[in-house]
Amino acid sequence: MISNKLEKAINEQINHELYSEYLYIAMQAWFAGENLDGMAAWMEAQSQEERFHAMKFFRYLLDRGGKVELMAIDKPPVDFKNPLNAFREAYKHEQFVTGKINELMDLACAENDHASKSFIQWFVDEQVEEEATAEGIVRQLEMIKDNTAGIFMINAELGKRTFTPPTTEE
Numbered sequence: 001m002i003s004n005k006l007e008k009a010i011n012e013q014i015n016h017e018l019y020s021e022y023l024y025i026a027m028q029a030w031f032a033g034e035n036l037d038g039m040a041a042w043m044e045a046q047s048q049e050e051r052f053h054a055m056k057f058f059r060y061l062l063d064r065g066g067k068v069e070l071m072a073i074d075k076p077p078v079d080f081k082n083p084l085n086a087f088r089e090a091y092k093h094e095q096f097v098t099g100k101i102n103e104l105m106d107l108a109c110a111e112n113d114h115a116s117k118s119f120i121q122w123f124v125d126e127q128v129e130e131e132a133t134a135e136g137i138v139r140q141l142e143m144i145k146d147n148t149a150g151i152f153m154i155n156a157e158l159g160k161r162t163f164t165p166p167t168t169e170e
């Protein structure tokens, strides 16, 4: 049975992951409106990954005898101004999520909950990739600035992304 403190913190994390899904859907909509369909597709894949993260916490909490309590999801922004700003916001958001995952790990350690430490470690590793990917796109967009040809090249490249849920960790 999971502790009340960890149950509460995991429920909050489910909310953070669902907000992440929501935020990336909002970015998808904005990119689609700008006719940058590749970037919109990238955001769609990212939102699907966030849903997967949320449900991974959801299932873990149930497996440990905890109670899932869903909370209201905040309204995401509507206008992201330009591609660089949107990806900067995505990168900033991933840094926020990393902080929350680290807090969860600190709590699992304080509670001496070895199963939770092992479970949360997957997210600690995942966040390294999440931040690196977003930061990499920010760096590329910073290099090309307002170069339209460059924007369309990155748009085409990002449009190749799809999300396939990992099966081995389930």
Ligand code: FEO
Pocket (backbone or CB within 6 Å): 017, 020, 049, 050, 053, 094, 097, 130
């Ligand atoms: Fe679920 Fe992008 O962190």
